[in-house]
Amino acid sequence: MREEVESAIRDRVAGYFETIYRPGALHFNAIVHAVENAVSGAIAIAGPIYDAGGGFPVMRIGIVGPGGALALLSDDGANDTDPHWSPDGRTLAFLSDQGHGGGNFQLCLADADDLASRKASPVLIGEAVEAFSWSADGRRILIQTADAGADAAGSASTARIGSAAKEARPSWMPTVETGGHNNLWRRARIWDVESGVFTDLGVAGQNVWEAEWCGPDAVVAILSARPTEGGWYQTGIGIAPAEGGPFVPFATSDVELAKICASPDGRRIAVLQGRFHRTVALGTLVLYDRDGGKPVIPEVGAEISSLAWRTNSALFFTGFRTPGTVAGTLDVSTGVATIEWESAGTAGRKVPYASPVGEHALLVPGHGSGRYPHLLRVERAREEMVLDLATPAIGDLIDTIGSAEAICWRGRDGLEVHGYLMMPAGVVRPPLVAFIHGGPSHLFRDSWTFDNPLAALLVSQGYAVFFPNPRGSSGRGLDFASRVIGDWGGEDRHDVLAGIDHVVAHYDVDGARLFVTGGSYGGYMTTWLVTQTDRFNAACAIAPLSDMRSFFFTAHHPEFLEIYSKGGPYEVGGIFDTRSPLRYADKVSTPTMLIAGEMDRTTPPTQASQFHHALVLRDVPSELVLYPEEGHAAARLEAQIDQGVRVLRWFKTWEDRYGGDRRR
Structure with a gap:
């Protein structure tokens, strides 16, 4: 009987992922980029596709034809992404790892009238291209690169930049680290399309995270003195002449910077500032005049x-x-x-x-949603x-999961907090899962699967899912995002618990069947909550941070934790001790699953294994799941299916742990 139940769960999960991804059908399951040719009106999109055999998603570029017909730019199994039409509309530039190894992107050019025809383009040895932009006259391309071996950010941290292009190593050969990644830099250079000549920008000690044209004669960039992932949290703005030379410091910031761009004439510079992370920038718009003067913060009524x-x-x-x-x-x-x-x-x-x-x-x-x-x-x-x-199957799935309702409640100090709730169709008083986002500077939006297929899977299987945006989240300004600084696991925790109370009190959910899950910061909050309360039937922490001190010495961006915690690893009795879940593992009675990717450098898998072993030593039900090829989030189709099966089985196992209705 148990095997039949297990098989039924796996079939339902596999069917769900078949519906949302359609592997093997050359089906885009998301649109990451979309650009229109200013001359012809042709539209190029980029997004992920899963092949029939499963595996990791492949980024592809499609050209949208009449009636929504899609033609793939190429079908060679390589990753193609980030399309940009030239100003004259005659060339499509994009990034591809074809022939260079997975993830080792290089610049490619295709003829707009014959996209199968490739034009001459550069190949950089020992570097991968992360971003690029055309000059206004279309004669030059500004390229921003990363040295092979440099860390990728966030959920992209499955591997280091360009690592897949390296030669195979003997199994016995050691990995040797000396000075971290202090010798792996990000750079900017200009490529002349006609002559093929490169012009290097910047000098030693200037790490280029972003670069954009600042008129025809200059380039503006976000820079740091340190090239490591943590250096991104300590940046400033610089301007370099297009003929080459150092970036001259232009502006500094006490908070993070991203999305820099300059007006076509180079007179004005726009940038976002705030509390956010490299792959999820959402902040305040700031305008600078290149000739000087006080920066302006225009009122646009939104976080940008x-x-x-x-x-x-x-x-x-x-x-x-x-x-x-x-x-x-x-x-x-x-x-x-x-x-x-x-x-x-x-x-x-x-x-x-x-x-x-x-x-x-x-x-x-x-x-x-x-x-x-x-x-x-x-x-x-x-x-x-x-x-x-x-597709029609998507329509059937939507009939099951419905759509989200935006909800609002107050924290214990009266602060207004927002979030969303999804209720499964046709289920009377379903169990409730609190699903906590990463970050903490991130947010839930009313989005397809809430940016995590596991969330909609839970709804499709009869769970109500609550998506809180506690203090520290993006989307509500710098003050709201900064309220978590120095208070990890404090009032943000109470915002989540107050939100659960609100949902249980005002919606038809079963207060006796409560669960909690989340990834990254959401994984931290999951492990933290089970040390503070026993109200959850079970928990599942994905890519968690469970011990701040060991995280500081093993993650690729320790500076982030110093900034957000206002603490340090050598302070005994400080926040690294008082807000680390591992220090309170002896208080846990909640059955807790820990999931991590062995390739994760953002929250290393030891964070999950430490907490798991701490619970096992105290006879608390726990299960540790480590995926050998995954990074900060499961990407391989087989891993996503397996993770979904395990989480559903774990929650189902403990669904009646308390029995009765505990509406509290």
Whole structure:
């Protein structure tokens, strides 16, 4: 009987992932980039596709034809991403790892009239291209690179940059580290398309995280003195002449910087600042005049996540305005922001994203909790469906999972807190799962699967899922995001618990069947909560941080923890002790599953194994699941299916742990 139940669970989980991914059907399950050719109107998109045999997703580029027909740029098994049309519309530039090893991206050029025809493009030895942009005249391309072996960020940290391109090593050969990654840099250079000549920018000691054109004669960049992943949290702005030379310091910041871009004439520089992480930037828009003067913070009524200049005075933006997503254009000369698209759902993948077209239109890769990814073209408030990726099976799934409701409650100190709730269709008083996001500077949006397939899987299997955005989350300004600084596991914990109380009191859920899960910071909060309360039937911590001190000495960005905790590893009795779940493992009675990827450098797998062994030593039910090929989040299809089966089985095992209805 147990084998039959196990088989039934696995079949349901596999069917769910078959529905949302359609492996082998050359089906885009998300739209990461979307750009329109200014001359021909052709639209290129990039997104992940799963092959029939499973494995890791492959990034592909598709060209959208009449009626939403999609033609793949290539079908050679390589990763292609980040398409950009040249200003004259004659060339499509993109990144590809074809022939270079998985993840070792190089710049490629294709003829717009014959996309199968490749033009000459550079191959950088020992470096991978992370980003690029055309000059306004289309004669040069600005390239930002990372040395092979440098760390990738966040959920991309399955491996180091370019590592897949290295020669196979004998099994006995040791891994040797000397000075961390202090010798692996990120750089900027300009490539002349016609001559093939490179012009290097910057000097030794200037690590380039982002670089964009600042008019035709200069480049503006976000820089750090240290090249390690933690150095990203300590950056400033510099400007270098396009003919080469050092970046001259232009501005400094006490908080994080991202998404820098300059007006076409180079007079104005826009950048985001705030509390966020490299792959999930969402912050306050700041405008600088290149000639000097005090920076300006315009009022746009949202936290911004993407920027692009339409003209010298018109700045396009996408952002989050609780509880939805907005896109619009700021007239920088008047300070007036015009919202051109708004939705209770969202656009873009990890943070809101849309792409401007000309002076008045935009491409919106939209989606929502009850809406599969699709592409809209919006012009003067008129929406046109360019591409709808949904299938009939997706429609059936949506009938089961419904859509999210935006909810609001107050923390124990009266602070207003927001989040979302998904209720499974046709289930009376379902069990409730609190699903906590990573970060802490991140947020849940009303998005497809809430940016985590496990979440919608739980709803499809009869669980109500609560998505809190406690203090410290992005989307509500610097003050709200900063409220977690120095107080990890403090009032943010109470915001989550108060939200659970609110849901149990006001919605038809079973208060006797409560669960908690989350990844990264959500994994930290999961392990922390089970040390503070026994109200949960079971817990599942994914990629957790369980001990701040050992995390500091093993993760690739220890500076992050110093900034966000206001503590340090050598302070005895400080926050590294008082807010580390491992220090309170003797208080845990909740059955807890720990899941991690063995390749994770953001929250190393030892964080999960330490907490697991601490519970086992005290006879607390625990299960440790380590995926050998995964990083900060499961990406391989087989691993996602297996993880879903294990989490469902774990929750089902402990669903009746308390019995009765504990509405508290």
